[in-house]
Amino acid sequence: xxxxxxxxxxxRELGAVGRDSEGRxxxxxxxxxxxxxxxxxxxxxxxxxxxxxxxRVGNIFGIWQSPENTGQAPLLIGSHIDTVxxxxxxxxxxxxxxxxxxxxxxxxxxxxPSRPVAVAAFTNEEGVRYTPDMMGSLVHAGGVSxxxxxxAVGTDGSVxxxxxxxxxxxxxxxxxxxxxxxxxxxHIEQGPVLEREGLPIGAVxxxxxxxxxxxxxxxxxxxxxxxxxxxxxxxxxxxxxxxxFLLDRTKASNAPTVATVGTIxxxxxxxxxxxxxxxxxxxxxxxxxxxLQAAEAALAAYLELAATENVTISVxxxxxxxxxxxxxxxxxRIEAAARTRGLGVRRMTSGAGHDAQMLARIAPAAMIFVPSxxxxxxxxxxxxxxAELVAGANILLDVAAQLAK
Amino acid sequence: xxxxxxxxxxxRELGAVGRDSEGRxxxxxxxxxxxxxxxxxxxxxxxxxxxxxxxRVGNIFGIWQSPENTGQAPLLIGSHIDTVxxxxxxxxxxxxxxxxxxxxxxxxxxxxPSRPVAVAAFTNEEGVRYTPDMMGSLVHAGGVSxxxxxxAVGTDGSVxxxxxxxxxxxxxxxxxxxxxxxxxxxHIEQGPVLEREGLPIGAVxxxxxxxxxxxxxxxxxxxxxxxxxxxxxxxxxxxxxxxxFLLDRTKASNAPTVATVGTIxxxxxxxxxxxxxxxxxxxxxxxxxxxLQAAEAALAAYLELAATENVTISVxxxxxxxxxxxxxxxxxRIEAAARTRGLGVRRMTSGAGHDAQMLARIAPAAMIFVPSxxxxxxxxxxxxxxAELVAGANILLDVAAQLAK
Ligand SMILES: NC(=O)NCCC(=O)O
Ligand SMILES: NC(=O)NCCC(=O)O
Numbered sequence: 001x002x003x004x005x006x007x008x009x010x011x012r013e014l015g016a017v018g019r020d021s022e023g024r025x026x027x028x029x030x031x032x033x034x035x036x037x038x039x040x041x042x043x044x045x046x047x048x049x050x051x052x053x054x055x056r057v058g059n060i061f062g063i064w065q066s067p068e069n070t071g072q073a074p075l076l077i078g079s080h081i082d083t084v085x086x087x088x089x090x091x092x093x094x095x096x097x098x099x100x101x102x103x104x105x106x107x108x109x110x111x112x113p114s115r116p117v118a119v120a121a122f123t124n125e126e127g128v129r130y131t132p133d134m135m136g137s138l139v140h141a142g143g144v145s146x147x148x149x150x151x152a153v154g155t156d157g158s159v160x161x162x163x164x165x166x167x168x169x170x171x172x173x174x175x176x177x178x179x180x181x182x183x184x185x186x187h188i189e190q191g192p193v194l195e196r197e198g199l200p201i202g203a204v205x206x207x208x209x210x211x212x213x214x215x216x217x218x219x220x221x222x223x224x225x226x227x228x229x230x231x232x233x234x235x236x237x238x239x240x241x242x243x244x245f246l247l248d249r250t251k252a253s254n255a256p257t258v259a260t261v262g263t264i265x266x267x268x269x270x271x272x273x274x275x276x277x278x279x280x281x282x283x284x285x286x287x288x289x290x291x292l293q294a295a296e297a298a299l300a301a302y303l304e305l306a307a308t309e310n311v312t313i314s315v316x317x318x319x320x321x322x323x324x325x326x327x328x329x330x331x332x333r334i335e336a337a338a339r340t341r342g343l344g345v346r347r348m349t350s351g352a353g354h355d356a357q358m359l360a361r362i363a364p365a366a367m368i369f370v371p372s373x374x375x376x377x378x379x380x381x382x383x384x385x386x387a388e389l390v391a392g393a394n395i396l397l398d399v400a401a402q403l404a405k
Numbered sequence: 406x407x408x409x410x411x412x413x414x415x416x417r418e419l420g421a422v423g424r425d426s427e428g429r430x431x432x433x434x435x436x437x438x439x440x441x442x443x444x445x446x447x448x449x450x451x452x453x454x455x456x457x458x459x460x461r462v463g464n465i466f467g468i469w470q471s472p473e474n475t476g477q478a479p480l481l482i483g484s485h486i487d488t489v490x491x492x493x494x495x496x497x498x499x500x501x502x503x504x505x506x507x508x509x510x511x512x513x514x515x516x517x518p519s520r521p522v523a524v525a526a527f528t529n530e531e532g533v534r535y536t537p538d539m540m541g542s543l544v545h546a547g548g549v550s551x552x553x554x555x556x557a558v559g560t561d562g563s564v565x566x567x568x569x570x571x572x573x574x575x576x577x578x579x580x581x582x583x584x585x586x587x588x589x590x591x592h593i594e595q596g597p598v599l600e601r602e603g604l605p606i607g608a609v610x611x612x613x614x615x616x617x618x619x620x621x622x623x624x625x626x627x628x629x630x631x632x633x634x635x636x637x638x639x640x641x642x643x644x645x646x647x648x649x650f651l652l653d654r655t656k657a658s659n660a661p662t663v664a665t666v667g668t669i670x671x672x673x674x675x676x677x678x679x680x681x682x683x684x685x686x687x688x689x690x691x692x693x694x695x696x697l698q699a700a701e702a703a704l705a706a707y708l709e710l711a712a713t714e715n716v717t718i719s720v721x722x723x724x725x726x727x728x729x730x731x732x733x734x735x736x737x738r739i740e741a742a743a744r745t746r747g748l749g750v751r752r753m754t755s756g757a758g759h760d761a762q763m764l765a766r767i768a769p770a771a772m773i774f775v776p777s778x779x780x781x782x783x784x785x786x787x788x789x790x791x792a793e794l795v796a797g798a799n800i801l802l803d804v805a806a807q808l809a810k
Contacts, residue, residue: 085673086626128675191631208630212676221491223782224665224688225613226596226756229656231780236666237656240648247642251634260629261641262676264669268490270533271617271667271686271723272758273783281676283629318676351631375636378678379626 002397004390007101011389014040014081014097015089025089025380029082029124029135030058030160035167037081041096041121048104050119053178054171056146058123058164059136061178064103065116075113075404076180076363077102077396078120078137078355079187084128088382090389094370095186096121098393102400113404115181122355123164129154131212132319137355139175141362146175155263176362182330182403183359186368186396188384191351192375199344200391202369203334205326207350207357208256208287211296212319214279215242215303219311221268221276232274233310236266239278245302246282250295257286257295258351281318287349289322324357327364330399334368337398343391352377368395407802409795412506416794419445419486419502420494430494430785434487434529434540435463435565440572442486446501446526453509455524458583459576461551463528463569464541466583469508470521480518480809481585481768482507482801483525483542483760484592489533493787495794499775500591501526503798507805518809520586527760528569534559536617537724542760544580546767551580560668581767587735587808588764591773591801593789596756597780604749605796607774608739610731612755612762613661613692616701617724619684620647620708624716626673626681637679638715641671644683650707651687655700662691662700663756686723692754694727729762732769735804739773742803748796757782773800 017040018033020026027033038060045052045062053061063074079095099119106117122140127133130152138144150161164170189195194202219235243261250259260283267277282299286292300315307313331347338345350357350367359365370392373383422445423438425431432438443465450457450467458466468479484500504524511522527545532538535557543549555566569575594600599607624640648666655664665688672682687704691697705720712718736752743750755762755772764770775797778788 084678085675126675127677131676133677189631190628192633192636210630220781221784222780223595223757224667225615225663225690225758226594226777226782227663227780228597228661229652229663231597234652234665236648236669237652240645240652240666243641243645244649247634247639247645251642256633258630258632258634260639260677260679261645262629262671262678262680263674264641264671266667266669269668270490270531270783271536272532272538272665272688273489273667274665275667276784283677285630352628353630372631375627375632376625377628377631378675379681 002101002105002393007097007393008386008389010044010097011089011093014093024086025083026085027083028129029126030163030167032167034082035169038169041081044100048100050103053173054169055173055175055177056171057136057139057149057175058169058171059140059175060121061118062100063116063118064107069113069115072115073179073181074116074118075182075400076118076120076178077184077400078122079185080125080355081121082124082126084126084378086380088377088380090188090382090384091190091377092125094188094389098186098396101393102397105397106401111401115404117400117404118178125355127319130160133353134355134358137358141358142176143358143361180359180363183356183363183365184396184400185354185356186392187354188377189369189372190377191372193348194369194371195373195375197346199346200370200388201338201343201345201395202348203331203345204350204367204369205331205347206287207324207354208285209289209292209323210319210321210353211284211292213282214316214318215282216314217278217311219276222274224272224274227274234274235278235311236275238306238309238311239280242302242306243280246299249298255286255291257291259284285351287323321353321357324360326360326366330364330366333399333402334366334395337395341394368392407506407510407798412502412798413791413794415449415502416494416498419498429491430488431490432488433534434531435568435572437572439487440574443574446486449505453505455508458578459574460578460580460582461576462541462544462554462580463574463576464545464580465526466523467505468521468523469512474518474520477520478584478586479521479523480587480805481523481525481583482589482805483527484590485530485760486526487529487531489531489783491785493782493785495593495787495789496595496782497530499593499794503591503801506798507802510802511806516806520809522805522809523583530760532724535565538758539760539763542763546763547581548763548766585764585768588761588768588770589801589805590759590761591797592759593782594774594777595782596777598753599774599776600778600780602751604751605775605793606743606748606750606800607753608736608750609755609772609774610736610752611692612729612759613690614694614697614728615724615726615758616689616697618687619721619723620687621719622683622716624681627679629677629679632679639679640683640716641680643711643714643716644685647707647711648685651704654703660691660696662696664689690756692728726758726762729765731765731771735769735771738804738807739771739800742800746799773797
């Protein structure tokens, strides 16, 4: 069994890194606070005597290998340590620190694996500062070039490559250098299913498709008091209609499709000036690719309609990932491990995007979920009980030991 | 007749002050660029040998008085030189500089008025940085205390009193020290009426009521991918519905009511986080007080409905001014002066708020409008032809000469 106190202590220690003056946890990818989090993690990797490797997009690997198994494809366990704005402490960090914990436990137990075992912290999984999300693992899986993502421009105008160099995490390894034999990821569910059903473990068998778009609406700035309603080119009005249409439609449907407008900005953003421009993002997801396409098509049709109303509308795709089906063999091992430990388990879908989704392109992959209290995540109230965190890490230990044997 | 070249030259010189790196004109009240504009204006007042007085809320007065008329209630001509974000060069500045031009013309002509003639530039007429709008003239008219507005907190967190002191325009005169015999204001129309009808002069007989509100909607931040639509407390969705309701309703009605949502902000404003908070402003106007109240009531009823949808909604009134009827005697003088000069004229309503609206509380007041090309204002494309600017200033000259005789 893993050392629960060590794991929980590290989760809390990392969760204290990156607090702003109001106590909010903000460790956006490649920021100064991300550097502090990375430094802490790399320190722990060195303490555990792992080989530390950092690739050109800032992905960090801690590798446990011996003269006997060097050259074998490693078992990789990973997740991320970047966070959203005003985040909880578990999202991503739990999986990374549990991966390290599993390696330390296996080492200490005298276990001698037939292949290297590595833990990874992938760059910019959240996608809040730079898009797309799961960026580091996408590069690792060969889905996009390092050059493309290093040139990504952030919400704050920064360039990822420059920021990685500035914080000292533009590494020298070529992305994808480590070809895994299999990939495992342990994560909090971030949704309500396990808690509602009273189950401590989820064996994640698939992950829904994700479509991120940025909509820009251009109208004409004019005076709020003197311009008759019929003579306006109000970019903000058009934006409100699009958002209302999309969210009302998605909410009213029986499908599991979810739609979110998380960011918005008006220009010039003055109380008595009709907005000349409105920019907002759309996050659309569905476990079924055809239904996701239908939702995108309905949105596109509405945007065409809205564009006839004296505004011009343009759309940029920020991320587009099809649904992913995980490796059934690993899913079954997770279920079996849970049963062996007497823990209730169910197969389930992941609503969130994860690095496993990208690694599944190049290796058999699956995920383990533990419950999220009230289904809350991307919120400082994100919570999972200590006992559940430890239980999840022990399932990870069991499955990792099987796959590395 | 006034010196048209001098007036047009000053409008352009002041219009060059306060440009950002992209060339946008931004001279928000009590900012560094406002200081530069004020310094330029005060320099011109001194060149014209006027007595310069600055009150505690930063209102600037240039007073022309002689030993013979000192002690008489002055004729006051005024407007403002603060601007919106990405403004045109005429809004406000035209009226202030035409006031100065009229005084210089009367002086040079050997005219000897029975009362002082003064020109005023009132603080924060636009209301973009601090609310309410028409702030300096409201204080001058006794509608709010100097202490209250000096404590006003701006969109950037600044405090007006501190900013005025910082830029050197926290004057020593008590607001309202100058009690006018009558008040005149010349302004661009900022709307489409005069241009549409091919008339160079508007005699403004009334000004519509203004209601400014800030709406704050609180929901719960949660994960965009994992949270079913039915379990969301989406502050942004509620905001979009309110904005759509208000603007659709106002647009569909036959009433002249106008509604604008010029500013919006989501928190935490991240692409994959359901907004925990949405804050936006509403600008509602109508020339009829009962209709304005009806529009406010419809909005309030909808907000109550929206608040049942898993969010809490609070509303703050930022400004509330009833419609104003200007002095008929002055309106008739404006019409007569236009006819005498062979200029087409019509009576009209002002859609924009103006300092005249506040001065009308303490003195007979009226306004002169000149056309705005395409009805555009609060936009860098704001434009009035030179000949129309000069014609308007000559009407101001004629009416001022009558009122100061
Ligand atoms: N797990 C997680 O929150 N990932 C961020 C990417 C997303 O799903 O929006
Ligand atoms: N004239 C003018 O633009 N005033 C600003 C106040 C307002 O009407 O919004």
